[in-house]
Amino acid sequence: xxxxxxxxxxxxxxxxxxxxxxxxxxxxxxxxxxxxxxxxxxxxxxxxxxxxxxxxxxxxxxxxxxxxxxxxxxxxxxxxxxxxxxxxxxxxxxxxxxxxxxxxxxxxxxxxxxxxxxxxxxxxxxxxxxxxxxxxxxxxxxxxxxxxxxxxxxxxxxxxxxxxxxxxxxxxxxxxx
Numbered sequence: 001x002x003x004x005x006x007x008x009x010x011x012x013x014x015x016x017x018x019x020x021x022x023x024x025x026x027x028x029x030x031x032x033x034x035x036x037x038x039x040x041x042x043x044x045x046x047x048x049x050x051x052x053x054x055x056x057x058x059x060x061x062x063x064x065x066x067x068x069x070x071x072x073x074x075x076x077x078x079x080x081x082x083x084x085x086x087x088x089x090x091x092x093x094x095x096x097x098x099x100x101x102x103x104x105x106x107x108x109x110x111x112x113x114x115x116x117x118x119x120x121x122x123x124x125x126x127x128x129x130x131x132x133x134x135x136x137x138x139x140x141x142x143x144x145x146x147x148x149x150x151x152x153x154x155x156x157x158x159x160x161x162x163x164x165x166x167x168x169x170x171x172x173x174x175x176x177x
């Protein structure tokens with residue numbers, strides 16, 4: 001006999017006494033709650049008493065922060081930054097002729113050419129860091145999908161490796177490329 005059949009049979013036997021009696025096999029619903037109307041103040045008192053007895057779920061502040069938290073948070077943020085920036089620039093590029101903006105490559109190159117070296121490097125770092133972090137963290141997740149590097153130690157090491165490689169690649173791209 002299958003385990004599901006044994007479970008169903010046991011459930012029927014346990015429920016059988018509830019179906020016997022004056023009701024001839026019909027199930028009767030009983031309402032055990034009070035259905036009298038109460039004033040607003042007494043209802044508020046009841047609610048306050050109930051809240052005192054409710055368990056309080058733990059807050060994130062009681063846990064020690066982990067690299068996986070920050071990695072997940074920054075992966076989502078960089079994804080939002082990259083996709084949001086792409087959509088904003090795409091819509092601006094489409095609306096540019098109507099609004100009289102000049103977002104052609106020549107205009108953008110001429111505008112950036114007037115910036116200081118530090119401003120150019122900062123802008124490059126600001127654009128490249130989300131890209132490199134999101135890309136390298138995506139590779140990390142693809143490795144996890146193969147079932148590798150899932151131990152706590154490997155997850156921490158790969159998390160810090162992604163952060164380090166992202167910063168190094170962004171700095172290289174910002175100052176040397």
